[in-house]
Amino acid sequence: MSAAAVSNGLPFRRWLTLSVAGFVAFFAIWWLIAASGLVQRQFLPTPPEVIEKFVALTQSPFVGYTLQQHLASSFGRFASGFGLAVLIGVPLGLLMGWFRWLDAIVTPLFDALRFVAPIAWVPFAALWFGTGIGGPMLIIFSGAFPPCVINAYRGAKFVEPRFIEAAQTLGASHFRMITEVLLPASIPSIVAGLRISAGLGWQSLVGAELIVASSGIGYLLVKGQANISTSIVMSGMIAIGIVGFAIDALLRVLERRINARRGIAG
Amino acid sequence: MTPSQARRPTAWVGVLTFLVLAATWYALTTLTHTISPGRFPAPGETWDALRQIAITGYADARLHEHILHSVKLVLLGFAAATLVGVPLGLAMGASRAFEAFINPSFLLIRPIPPLAWIPLAIVWLGLGDAAKVLIIWFAAFVPAVINSYSGVRAIEPHLLEAARTLGVPRTMFVREVLIPGALPMIFTGLRLSLQACWTTLVAGELIGAIAGLGHVLYQASLDIFPAMIVVGMAAVAVTGAAMTALLGAVERRAMPWRAR
Amino acid sequence: MRRQIAALAAGITLGFATTAASAQQITEIKISYQPALYWALPFYVAEQKGWYAELGLKPVFSTFPAGVPQIAASASKSWDVGGAGSVPATLGAVRYNLLTIGITNDESYGNALLATAKTADGFMKNPSSIKGQTIVLTANSTGDYAVQSCLAKWGLKKSDVTVKSMGQAEIISAMSSGNADLGGLWAPNTYTMEEKAGAKQICSGQDAGAAVPGALMARADYARENPQNVAKFLAVYLRAWMWLNAHQAEGIAMMKKFYEQGGVTISEASMKKEFSTRPTFDLAAQLKIMRRPPGGASEVDGWFTKIGAFMQANGTFPEAPAASKFITDEYMKMVDADPKLKAFASRSD
Numbered sequence: 115m116s117a118a119a120v121s122n123g124l125p126f127r128r129w130l131t132l133s134v135a136g137f138v139a140f141f142a143i144w145w146l147i148a149a150s151g152l153v154q155r156q157f158l159p160t161p162p163e164v165i166e167k168f169v170a171l172t173q174s175p176f177v178g179y180t181l182q183q184h185l186a187s188s189f190g191r192f193a194s195g196f197g198l199a200v201l202i203g204v205p206l207g208l209l210m211g212w213f214r215w216l217d218a219i220v221t222p223l224f225d226a227l228r229f230v231a232p233i234a235w236v237p238f239a240a241l242w243f244g245t246g247i248g249g250p251m252l253i254i255f256s257g258a259f260p261p262c263v264i265n266a267y268r269g270a271k272f273v274e275p276r277f278i279e280a281a282q283t284l285g286a287s288h289f290r291m292i293t294e295v296l297l298p299a300s301i302p303s304i305v306a307g308l309r310i311s312a313g314l315g316w317q318s319l320v321g322a323e324l325i326v327a328s329s330g331i332g333y334l335l336v337k338g339q340a341n342i343s344t345s346i347v348m349s350g351m352i353a354i355g356i357v358g359f360a361i362d363a364l365l366r367v368l369e370r371r372i373n374a375r376r377g378i379a380g
Numbered sequence: 381m382t383p384s385q386a387r388r389p390t391a392w393v394g395v396l397t398f399l400v401l402a403a404t405w406y407a408l409t410t411l412t413h414t415i416s417p418g419r420f421p422a423p424g425e426t427w428d429a430l431r432q433i434a435i436t437g438y439a440d441a442r443l444h445e446h447i448l449h450s451v452k453l454v455l456l457g458f459a460a461a462t463l464v465g466v467p468l469g470l471a472m473g474a475s476r477a478f479e480a481f482i483n484p485s486f487l488l489i490r491p492i493p494p495l496a497w498i499p500l501a502i503v504w505l506g507l508g509d510a511a512k513v514l515i516i517w518f519a520a521f522v523p524a525v526i527n528s529y530s531g532v533r534a535i536e537p538h539l540l541e542a543a544r545t546l547g548v549p550r551t552m553f554v555r556e557v558l559i560p561g562a563l564p565m566i567f568t569g570l571r572l573s574l575q576a577c578w579t580t581l582v583a584g585e586l587i588g589a590i591a592g593l594g595h596v597l598y599q600a601s602l603d604i605f606p607a608m609i610v611v612g613m614a615a616v617a618v619t620g621a622a623m624t625a626l627l628g629a630v631e632r633r634a635m636p637w638r639a640r
Numbered sequence: 641m642r643r644q645i646a647a648l649a650a651g652i653t654l655g656f657a658t659t660a661a662s663a664q665q666i667t668e669i670k671i672s673y674q675p676a677l678y679w680a681l682p683f684y685v686a687e688q689k690g691w692y693a694e695l696g697l698k699p700v701f702s703t704f705p706a707g708v709p710q711i712a713a714s715a716s717k718s719w720d721v722g723g724a725g726s727v728p729a730t731l732g733a734v735r736y737n738l739l740t741i742g743i744t745n746d747e748s749y750g751n752a753l754l755a756t757a758k759t760a761d762g763f764m765k766n767p768s769s770i771k772g773q774t775i776v777l778t779a780n781s782t783g784d785y786a787v788q789s790c791l792a793k794w795g796l797k798k799s800d801v802t803v804k805s806m807g808q809a810e811i812i813s814a815m816s817s818g819n820a821d822l823g824g825l826w827a828p829n830t831y832t833m834e835e836k837a838g839a840k841q842i843c844s845g846q847d848a849g850a851a852v853p854g855a856l857m858a859r860a861d862y863a864r865e866n867p868q869n870v871a872k873f874l875a876v877y878l879r880a881w882m883w884l885n886a887h888q889a890e891g892i893a894m895m896k897k898f899y900e901q902g903g904v905t906i907s908e909a910s911m912k913k914e915f916s917t918r919p920t921f922d923l924a925a926q927l928k929i930m931r932r933p934p935g936g937a938s939e940v941d942g943w944f945t946k947i948g949a950f951m952q953a954n955g956t957f958p959e960a961p962a963a964s965k966f967i968t969d970e971y972m973k974m975v976d977a978d979p980k981l982k983a984f985a986s987r988s989d
Contacts, residue, residue, distance in 0.1 A: 123476060124476045157503040226621075230616060231581070231616075233582050238609070241604075242715075243713075243718075246718070320495045326705070337902075338499070342816045359490075418735065586807075599779065602805070
């Protein structure tokens with residue numbers, strides 16, 4: 115997508131000033147509403163109060179662990195669910211892009227399951243996996259899986275026909291076609307899918323941790339709620355937001371690097 | 381996009397797939413008992429559960445009442461997300477300055493999962509529809525913003541140039557250039573928004589619902605009633621697909637110039 | 641290089657084998673419970689004191705946020721024995737053949753209907769004003785049972801009120817922010833609401849004359865295959881209560897740590913109240929309440945039959961389970977019959 119505006123972006127100074135202003139405005143409005151008494155103070159703490167609680171959570175444990183430890187625990191669950199989604203989803207998408215019969219079989223299933231929220235799988239996760247990482251993994255997997263498949267599929271489907279023809283003329287087997295033609299050509303789409311997938315997977319984490327009662331940022335959130343501590347709840351939300359943002363930023367850098375190497379404008 | 385002629389055989393394969401799956405489901409559960417009923421319900425049980433909820437009722441209402449309740453919430457959330465998200469996305473796309481100012485707030489809110497807003501939604505808005513719609517809104521407004529924004533960015537630069545040179549006044553610019561140009565991507569955003577509404581519905585109805593498909597799913601999980609959970613999931617899928625199809629019809633009407 | 645690694649591996653394996661052979665027969669047992677609850681405290685205390693190891697058991701604990709996921713997890717054999725409320729235990733009996741092998745405590749006082757500070761006095765003076773109100777509670781729980789028993793006590797029907805089901809954390813949020821006036825909670829959430837939001841307990845299961853027991857459970861097939869382990873598990877649990885009742889001060893200190901791990905901080909007065917309002921049962925008492933006269937029902941049978949009827953009326957299952965089918969004192973009897981286990985279970989040191 116090329117830059118449409120004639121003015122090719124703002125000068126850096128202006129962009130920086132406006133961004134900082136926007137950032138400050140967000141907290142200013144929050145602070146104002148909190149201080150105005152529109153909402154009970156207990157249920158809308160001011161930014162400094164939340165930050166104080168956030169820092170406190172990194173130093174002293176709440177429900178057994180510090181904030182970082184909870185995050186690490188959650189990240190482990192996320193990584194396994196996301197990893198599995200990529201491992202199964204990307205190859206499946208490529209195969210669907212190549213074998214039309216597979217596409218015809220899987221697509222209706224996909225369309226059917228698309229509206230089912232990851233959280234709806236929680237009871238089955240408890241039933242099938244009980245304790246351990248399997249349960250949360252299933253929830254995160256159900257959130258992260260679709261974009262992996264869809265983007266790999268789209269990437270494979272829209273590969274330049276002449277590449278495919280060339281490979282076919284050279285007598286490429288199905289396996290080689292997929293691994294040496296479709297996969298490389300689909301990388302930009304796949305990586306874009308990874309970003310969306312990671313985002314959805316990380317978001318499913320709170321739902322995934324509904325059956326967990328040991329550690330995790332989602333668990334911390336619920337316990338903060340049960341303690342009538344809005345600061346803890348908001349600290350948890352901020353932590354989730356920061357890590358989610360970081361994961362996305364990292365993948366965006368990866369996406370840009372890969373696209374740059376191929377001469378595609380990021 | 382595959383042309384509609386090529387779609388028909390695919391549709392038949394789709395039907396065939398479902399039949400094969402249904403047969404396998406039946407075989408694995410009722411015939412061979414490979415999958416025990418405690419793990420996943422058999423077709424017979426699921427059918428019984430469907431009859432129960434449709435005729436006698438389950439979770440304080442009957443199926444059509446649950447569906448209506450959920451559709452109402454989805455429409456409210458969808459409307460709120462569209463009314464806020466689309467103009468916001470358009471404005472961000474049209475003005476770099478506005479984008480720079482708003483982006484930080486958007487980036488701060490966006491990664492927080494809708495489910496995580498439940499504690500705050502309850503204490504701020506109580507247990508009524510407003511709290512549920514808020515949860516749905518958080519999920520649905522993101523695709524609306526992003527896609528409207530991308531829609532503006534995708535407008536051919538020379539169209540914008542032309543409008544600028546001709547000195548088109550602001551309102552006419554928005555109405556005749558910006559919106560029609562961005563409309564395809566706006567509709568993509570709306571479709572994603574609607575999908576997000578349905579997936580977040582389950583989370584939203586955790587806040588004191590007395591009816592609704594999410595409420596059915598929650599009650600069925602408390603009763604450990606897998607057959608009813610499957611019925612609930614199926615109902616969500618069917619209703620969601622139906623609404624999406626309706627949206628598709630609206631899309632085709634709104635953009636007759638797009639050969640699909 | 642490879643040969644050296646193989647030799648090293650062989651040496652280590654041999655070392656382990658020898659150690660294992662000379663060590664005591666330690667068997668693993670998977671125990672489940674929910675954190676920060678009074679009846680789960682004995683599990684914590686017993687582990688801290690090393691009493692499981694004394695009987696040759698190595699406990700592998702799993703915790704669950706609520707009874708329902710805990711029961712669901714038994715389907716995949718993730719745990720062998722554990723504790724839960726009587727309502728989830730009954731659900732477990734119906735769905736997954738879970739046996740109730742003992743009573744954790746009598747928590748009739750600890751499951752109650754609470755009202756916010758503003759409305760509590762009004763409702764207490766005139767309970768019929770509860771008609772038409774909304775009550776938030778967790779469906780299919782002991783809290784649900786207590787609330788509905790209270791309504792029955794006041795001559796109100798479930799249809800006279802609007803019941804909204806949600807998790808305990810959501811109930812706390814709703815009540816503390818004034819978005820719900822009436823809620824069904826269980827301890828220690830009741831104390832959290834009283835201390836941090838000024839709510840008042842207006843009727844408990846005890847007030848309504850409904851006995852709300854907590855249950856010790858075992859998977860039926862595990863119990864069948866490992867009866868000794870189940871008996872040992874019971875013996876350790878009983879000993880822990882003996883100790884806690886004899887050393888309340890120390891017990892409260894451990895309770896504070898245990899509750900904090902589960903994210904609950906309540907005052908010492910409330911913790912003391914847990915001890916004083918929730919009777920526990922030693923071996924003799926367990927046998928007494930579980931004893932079935934020939935052709936008749938035990939006291940525990942009576943409690944669970946009422947609970948089963950309540951769940952059936954809620955539509956959780958079409959038919960309530962027969963108490964005699966899933967409640968068994970067989971394993972308590974095993975503890976009683978074995979002099980070593982009986983002595984162990986009667987120790988309060």
